[in-house]
Amino acid sequence: xxxxxxxxxxxxxxxxxxxxxxxxxxxxxxxxxxxxxxxxxxxxxxxxxxxxxxxxxxxxxxxxxxxxxxxxxxxxxxxxxxxxxxxxxxxxxxxxxxxxxxxxxxxxxxxxxxxxxxxxxxxxxxxxxxxxxxxxxxxxxxxxxxxxxxxxxxxxxxxxxxxxxxxxxxxxxxxxxxxxxxxxxxxxxxxxxxxxxxxxxxxxxxxxxxxxxxxxxxxxxxxxxxxxxxxxxxxxxxxxxxxxxxxxxxxxxxxxxxxxxxxxxxxxxxxxxxxxxxxxxxxxxxxxxxxxxxxxxxxxxxxxxxxxxxxxxxxxxxxxxxxxxxxxxxxxxxxxxxxxxxxxxxxxxxxxxxxxxxxxxxxxxxxxxxxxxxxxxx
Ligand SMILES: *Cc1c(COP(=O)(O)O)cnc(C)c1O
Numbered sequence: 001x002x003x004x005x006x007x008x009x010x011x012x013x014x015x016x017x018x019x020x021x022x023x024x025x026x027x028x029x030x031x032x033x034x035x036x037x038x039x040x041x042x043x044x045x046x047x048x049x050x051x052x053x054x055x056x057x058x059x060x061x062x063x064x065x066x067x068x069x070x071x072x073x074x075x076x077x078x079x080x081x082x083x084x085x086x087x088x089x090x091x092x093x094x095x096x097x098x099x100x101x102x103x104x105x106x107x108x109x110x111x112x113x114x115x116x117x118x119x120x121x122x123x124x125x126x127x128x129x130x131x132x133x134x135x136x137x138x139x140x141x142x143x144x145x146x147x148x149x150x151x152x153x154x155x156x157x158x159x160x161x162x163x164x165x166x167x168x169x170x171x172x173x174x175x176x177x178x179x180x181x182x183x184x185x186x187x188x189x190x191x192x193x194x195x196x197x198x199x200x201x202x203x204x205x206x207x208x209x210x211x212x213x214x215x216x217x218x219x220x221x222x223x224x225x226x227x228x229x230x231x232x233x234x235x236x237x238x239x240x241x242x243x244x245x246x247x248x249x250x251x252x253x254x255x256x257x258x259x260x261x262x263x264x265x266x267x268x269x270x271x272x273x274x275x276x277x278x279x280x281x282x283x284x285x286x287x288x289x290x291x292x293x294x295x296x297x298x299x300x301x302x303x304x305x306x307x308x309x310x311x312x313x314x315x316x317x318x319x320x321x322x323x324x325x326x327x328x329x330x331x332x333x334x335x336x337x338x339x340x341x342x343x344x345x346x347x348x349x350x351x352x353x354x355x356x357x358x359x360x361x362x363x364x365x366x367x368x369x370x371x372x373x374x375x376x377x378x
């Protein structure tokens with residue numbers, strides 16, 4: 001067996017991707033050009049939304065969406081702490097307060113049942129995260145948002161291509177944000193995009209990403225406090241080239257997840273992710289297992305590592321990050337489900353080009369590690 005260390009993830013790259021990037025370089029049009037426009041058009045078409053606005057990352061997209069929604073000091077945004085820190089930091093950037101609601105233990109997503117009791121007269125928005133590609137239970141959330149006149153911003157950074165009853169992630173909220181970091185289903189080096197159906201929101205997003213310039217892009221006329229959140233042509237070219245073959249990319253990830261599912265089904269003490277009710281397509285972002293609480297995760301991580309198999313604690317909850325503890329005084333016990341889930345989840349190596357033999361090696365190593373901890377009944 002080849003015993004080199006496996007990568008946690010890696011992007012997929014083709015000759016077409018390379019040619020698309022080289023074409024932009026040769027064109028000498030490196031910012032705000034035709035490739036960005038083509039990427040945005042193709043992305044809006046793909047998600048079934050009217051507009052898509054390219055930005056420099058998922059994080060800047062989240063911030064631009066929060067700012068575009070007019071969320072500001074003393075406003076509250078209901079969200080989940082079982083996520084990547086950016087989905088909550090974007091609320092802090094506008095001096096608003098995140099209000100964390102606990103998650104559903106099966107889907108790891110914000111539990112709509114907890115939203116009503118978290119609402120106050122300061123609540124302005126809901127910011128659900130489609131964790132690990134699993135789409136949130138959007139219908140009850142949209143109902144609450146309609147009744148209470150709240151903005152809905154989807155963090156769809158992990159869910160490009162996921163579908164709930166045939167509707168794609170990114171088409172449910174007032175705005176939705178995607179990211180194209182190299183470990184995402186499609187990558188642009190760095191990059192992100194915000195989707196929406198309202199032309200006024202799209203105009204505002206385009207202005208904020210480009211220094212607050214007016215719609216005509218008049219170079220030195222700034223009508224808002226803006227930013228440089230532009231997505232460069234080189235990154236857009238890579239993103240567009242990858243989007244052009246997204247069905248193939250998602251199908252190959254689906255196959256890798258299938259190899260894992262098959263082999264882990266009978267492994268005592270190890271739970272796997274199952275699509276939530278109503279899911280018509282799960283776009284696999286990472287492959288996360290849930291260990292039985294009696295299994296010592298640190299020991300498993302260590303045993304895997306010694307066999308050249310990396311794994312990651314995923315997620316470590318936002319409210320328990322040092323910065324959040326210090327600023328807000330958050331402590332353990334505040335979000336029991338989020339905390340219990342985050343103590344038992346573990347991401348295994350996963351990417352588009354993973355081979356069946358590599359999955360086999362990860363699972364064999366995991367089986368041994370779990371067996372040695374006294375849990376393997378098989
Ligand atoms: C990847 C990701 C983001 C955005 O990350 P960037 O690195 O800024 O592109 C935001 N939220 C979630 C949940 C993510 O997984």
